[in-house]
Amino acid sequence: MSRWDATDPRHGCIGIDRGKENPLQLCARGLMCPRCEERRAMKRSWKLCNRLQNEIDIAEDAGLKLKVGVLTVTLPGRHHPIRSGTLREQYDYITERTTLPGLVGEHSMRGLNHRIKEWGFTGGCHNLEFTWNDNQEWWNVHDHAILVGYEQDIDIPLKQTAIDDWNDASLLADKKVKNGASTDLYRLGFGGIYSLDWAEDYEFEQAIRYASKVAYLTKPIKAPGEKRSELRKFFNGTDGGNFPRLSRPIGDWGRSFVPVNPI
Numbered sequence: 001m002s003r004w005d006a007t008d009p010r011h012g013c014i015g016i017d018r019g020k021e022n023p024l025q026l027c028a029r030g031l032m033c034p035r036c037e038e039r040r041a042m043k044r045s046w047k048l049c050n051r052l053q054n055e056i057d058i059a060e061d062a063g064l065k066l067k068v069g070v071l072t073v074t075l076p077g078r079h080h081p082i083r084s085g086t087l088r089e090q091y092d093y094i095t096e097r098t099t100l101p102g103l104v105g106e107h108s109m110r111g112l113n114h115r116i117k118e119w120g121f122t123g124g125c126h127n128l129e130f131t132w133n134d135n136q137e138w139w140n141v142h143d144h145a146i147l148v149g150y151e152q153d154i155d156i157p158l159k160q161t162a163i164d165d166w167n168d169a170s171l172l173a174d175k176k177v178k179n180g181a182s183t184d185l186y187r188l189g190f191g192g193i194y195s196l197d198w199a200e201d202y203e204f205e206q207a208i209r210y211a212s213k214v215a216y217l218t219k220p221i222k223a224p225g226e227k228r229s230e231l232r233k234f235f236n237g238t239d240g241g242n243f244p245r246l247s248r249p250i251g252d253w254g255r256s257f258v259p260v261n262p263i
Contacts, residue, residue: 052068052205056204064150065152066148066151067149067150067151069196069197069199070196070197071144071145071194072142072196073145073185074190074193075140075141075190076189077192084138085138085139086239087130087141087230087231088234088240088241091128091130091141091234091241092241094110094141095128095245095248098110098111100189109126109248110188112145113251116147117251119149119154119157120149120153120156121147121149121250122149122251122252123253124145124146124147125248125250125253126143126145126247126248126249126250127144127146127246128141128244128248129143129246132227145250157182158184158194160196160198161197181193181194
């Protein structure tokens with residue numbers, strides 16, 4: 001099966017700045033241009049790092065210890081019909097507002113935002129990723145959620161899993177969600193398997209890059225060539241849904257924030 005890998009630098013810009021070494025504009029999302037998607041991911045990563053720096057400054061001023069982690073959750077297992085759904089159906093399943101047993105009203109991100117607040121986190125950001133599974137021949141949509149809060153307030157029932165080295169680039173591409181198991185996540189409509197990785201103080205920025213730079217736009221568009229049409233329609237919102245929001249703020253991070261311009 002031939003594969004079109006948008007992260008392969010040999011492809012270069014395929015759109016508005018074709019052939020230019022340093023493109024000044026970004027291609028339309030539907031073109032899935034590897035160079036421009038990488039630039040979008042770097043821009044998103046920079047914004048999140050600035051937001052995190054703001055949290056670090058506030059914590060230092062207040063004399064509090066900031067805690068930063070990445071929680072990865074997946075779709076339910078093969079027994080659930082959503083597993084064989086289209087890319088749009090899986091995206092809608094995770095992002096649509098829904099009612100859940102035991103909780104009043106409708107909740108976003110399948111109630112995970114409600115749980116995150118209960119666990120004591122003040123902010124963060126969901127980063128949706130989707131890949132194609134050759135063996136099962138289905139999409140695999142999952143969420144890398146950056147969680148930020150003060151250590152004294154956090155009480156999360158999920159056990160920590162392990163990541164060997166935040167700076168090991170191969171982990172960003174090869175991370176497997178297989179270490180934790182949670183019935184609570186299963187009740188929210190996710191798979192029971194998860195990973196939860198806490199960053200040390202010196203790893204905060206790398207934690208952000210882990211969840212945003214790779215997951216946000218570059219890895220998701222690795223798929224068989226015959227899936228390019230479905231991807232193009234999904235990115236452009238012409239597959240019966242709206243333009244996809246692959247990154248969604250949590251809690252206080254949903255409030256207005258203007259980062260400092262880089263030098």
